[in-house]
Amino acid sequence: MLLGVIADDLTGATDVALMLAREGMHVVQTVGVPLPDVRFPDADAIVISMKSRTNPTAEAVEWSLTACDALLRASARQILFKYCSTFDSTDAGNIGPVTEALMKRLGVSYTIACPAFPANGRSVYQGHLFIGSTLLSDSPMKDHPLTPMRDSNLVRVLQRQTKIPVGLVPFQTVAQGGSAIKDAFAALAASGPAIGVADAITNDDLRALGAAFDGHTLLTGGSGIALGLPENFRKAGLLAEKSANRPFVAPSGRTAILAGSCSAATRGQVADAIAKGIEVFAIDPVALADGRLTSDTLLNWAIPRLGSKPVLIYSTAEPEAVRAIQERFGRDEAGAMVEQLLADTARGLARAGVTRLVVAGGETSGAVVSALGVTMLEIGPEIDPGVPWTLAADGTTMALALKSGNFGTPDFFTKSLEMLG
Numbered sequence: 452m453l454l455g456v457i458a459d460d461l462t463g464a465t466d467v468a469l470m471l472a473r474e475g476m477h478v479v480q481t482v483g484v485p486l487p488d489v490r491f492p493d494a495d496a497i498v499i500s501m502k503s504r505t506n507p508t509a510e511a512v513e514w515s516l517t518a519c520d521a522l523l524r525a526s527a528r529q530i531l532f533k534y535c536s537t538f539d540s541t542d543a544g545n546i547g548p549v550t551e552a553l554m555k556r557l558g559v560s561y562t563i564a565c566p567a568f569p570a571n572g573r574s575v576y577q578g579h580l581f582i583g584s585t586l587l588s589d590s591p592m593k594d595h596p597l598t599p600m601r602d603s604n605l606v607r608v609l610q611r612q613t614k615i616p617v618g619l620v621p622f623q624t625v626a627q628g629g630s631a632i633k634d635a636f637a638a639l640a641a642s643g644p645a646i647g648v649a650d651a652i653t654n655d656d657l658r659a660l661g662a663a664f665d666g667h668t669l670l671t672g673g674s675g676i677a678l679g680l681p682e683n684f685r686k687a688g689l690l691a692e693k694s695a696n697r698p699f700v701a702p703s704g705r706t707a708i709l710a711g712s713c714s715a716a717t718r719g720q721v722a723d724a725i726a727k728g729i730e731v732f733a734i735d736p737v738a739l740a741d742g743r744l745t746s747d748t749l750l751n752w753a754i755p756r757l758g759s760k761p762v763l764i765y766s767t768a769e770p771e772a773v774r775a776i777q778e779r780f781g782r783d784e785a786g787a788m789v790e791q792l793l794a795d796t797a798r799g800l801a802r803a804g805v806t807r808l809v810v811a812g813g814e815t816s817g818a819v820v821s822a823l824g825v826t827m828l829e830i831g832p833e834i835d836p837g838v839p840w841t842l843a844a845d846g847t848t849m850a851l852a853l854k855s856g857n858f859g860t861p862d863f864f865t866k867s868l869e870m871l872g
């Protein structure tokens with residue numbers, strides 16, 4: 452095993468697993484905090500996915516260290532802490548504290564923070580994160596239900612989360628490549644541990660950063676920062692040349708779509724599905740809180756409709772509607788309530804013969820996969836940048852497309868299911 456990845460949510464883990472698989476690594480993704488006696492299957496990279504983005508910080512740190520220790524025991528040579536390409540976190544959030552704890556555990560004086568993912572329009576310039584041509588703070592991420600991002604300056608954002616000094620490795624340095632990048636990080640850490648937010652606009656920048664971190668034990672970032680890492684192992688003779696992917700065979704059965712994301716891309720995908728005449732059920736969180744709506748309501752509606760066409764159940768709503776619900780029930784409470792409903796519904800759908808399930812939303816996917824009892828995922832073909840089909844690899848019969856809320860083209864729902872034939 453060469454590379455161990457600790458991902459702070461499930462769809463993010465799938466995203467980085469896909470990136471590594473495309474670059475020629477054999478990757479296995481596991482779900483949940485590993486048990487002390489865990490034995491990972493043979494792989495070049497193990498991606499451990501957790502639900503540690505928005506949980507209490509002490510818990511996120513403890514889980515991440517447990518994952519790190521398990522990966523080290525499995526002889527990982529390098530650890531990557533993977534978070535969202537939109538840097539999802541709050542000021543009291545977990546990216547800083549987890550990075551700090553991993554730096555201490557691995558004994559490194561510096562590490563990188565770089566969420567850039569150019570294929571999905573995420574770039575970092577002078578420390579500012581852009582979503583396409585828009586600053587993060589002007590993007591729809593400003594209205595995220597759990598982690599509203601209202602500051603695009605990542606040096607500032609990360610510094611609010613950690614006592615370790617955070618500096619910038621600017622584009623001018625990244626453009627000079629290898630040794631200039633290494634020197635810049637070493638300079639940041641000249642008088643003690645430091646974290647460097649690195650600019651990256653293109654995949655070439657990410658590959659240059661990856662090359663500069665050859666042999667360095669800890670990196671942090673989005674899936675893009677993993678782009679250059681397999682090549683380091685290949686150059687060192689530790690990784691075979693790229694081999695053809697194994698064929699992906701989805702189990703036959705019924706199909707369903709669950710959307711618990713309120714992100715702009717998912718809102719568009721729900722609208723597209725409605726326009727295409729897919730049967731839909733819109734969750735009313737007030738009815739849910741009152742007990743008038745339960746997973747049985749959803750299952751009684753969905754099961755008679757399961758057939759050749761998918762059904763879509765969604766809680767996806769516009770920012771004003773989400774705000775109203777949060778003001779009434781509390782942000783975390785509203786989120787947990789909807790996640791639980793969709794997770795229970797997924798379990799019922801699986802019992803009713805659904806074997807092909809599309810889920811929109813990172814937290815939502817985490818809740819669904821844990822309700823289904825899936826512990827390991829094999830990575831299949833890419834649907835859209837950062838989103839592959841996956842297959843439960845632990846005896847559960849289920850093909851899952853787990854989509855980070857903001858990923859995918861408007862026709863993602865129908866396109867993903869058509870891909871399976």
Ligand code: ADP
Pocket residue numbers: 595596597711712713714717736766767768772773776777785786787788789790811812813814815816854855856857
């Ligand atoms: P994304 O990938 O877009 O961030 P997530 O699933 O990670 O999506 O997060 C969305 C959060 O919003 C979840 O906790 C979900 O339960 C919550 N949520 C979904 N619909 C609503 C709604 N209508 N009102 C309030 N919260 C909601």
